[in-house]
C-alpha cells in the first residue's frame with residue numbers, strides 16, 4: 001500500500017475501457033471504511049457514467065477533458081440530508097444547520113474520497129481530483145439533483161490510465177513537518193524550502209510561458225487569482241446558505 005502511495009500520479013488520459021462494476025464496488029466499499037465523525041458517515045458519493053450527465057457536468061469543470069473521457073466521474077458530497085431525515089424519523093431534533101456541521105461533513109467526504117483514490121490506484125486505476133467542484137457547486141447541485149443538506153466538495157475522475165506521467169515534485173519533508181510545535185519560517189527557510197522547486201526546468205518554462213518573473217506570481221496572478229477567489233467564495237457561501245448550512249448569525 002505504501003508503494004501505491006509513493007507511486008501516485010494524477011492521470012489526465014484514460015483508456016475507454018469501462019471499470020467493471022465489481023471492481024468499482026470493491027473500491028467504493030474500501031472508501032466507505034474511512035473514519036468519519038462519530039461514524040455518522042456524513043457524505044454521499046454520486047457515481048456518474050452516463051455520457052449525457054457527463055456532458056452536462058463538463059462546463060461545471062471548465063470543460064476539462066477528463067470529465068467526458070474518464071469512464072467514471074465521482075462527485076463527493078458533504079451530506080447531512082440523510083442523517084437529518086433519520087434523526088427526524090426517530091424523534092431526534094437535528095441541530096446541523098450551521099457552518100461547523102458543513103465543515104464536519106466536508107471532512108468526512110474528503111477522507112472517503114482519498115480512501116477511494118488510494119484503493120483505485122492500488123487496483124491499477126488512475127484518478128484525478130477536480131477542484132472546480134467548489135467553484136461551481138450550485139450548478140452541480142442542479143445537475144445531480146442534490147437536495148438541501150447536500151453540498152458537492154470534490155470530484156474525482158477515474159479510469160484505466162492511458163499515460164504514466166513523471167511523478168510531480170514535493171517540498172522537502174522538513175518544509176511541511178513541525179516537531180512538537182509549529183516553527184514559523186524565516187526568509188532563508190522559505191528560500192531553502194522552495195529552491196529546488198524554483199530551479200526545476202518545467203517550472204522555469206511555466207514562468208516564461210506565463211510572462212512572469214517568479215513561480216509564485218504564476219499562482220497569484222494567473223492560476224489562483226484574488227478576484228476569482230473572492231468571486232467563488234461568495235458563490236460558495238450562497239450555496240451553503242441555500243443548502244441550509246448558514247442558519248445562524
Ligand SMILES: Cc1cc2nc3c(=O)[nH]c(=O)nc-3n(C[C@H](O)[C@H](O)[C@H](O)COP(=O)(O)O)c2cc1C
Nearest residue numbers: 008009010011064128129130131132154167168169
Ligand atoms: C482538491 C484538488 C483539486 C484539484 N483540481 C484539479 C483540477 O481541477 N484539474 C486538474 O487537472 N488537476 C487537479 N488536481 C490535481 C493536482 O493538480 C495534482 O494533484 C498536483 O498537481 C500534484 O500532482 P500529482 O497528483 O500527480 O502528484 C487537484 C488536486 C486536488 C487535491
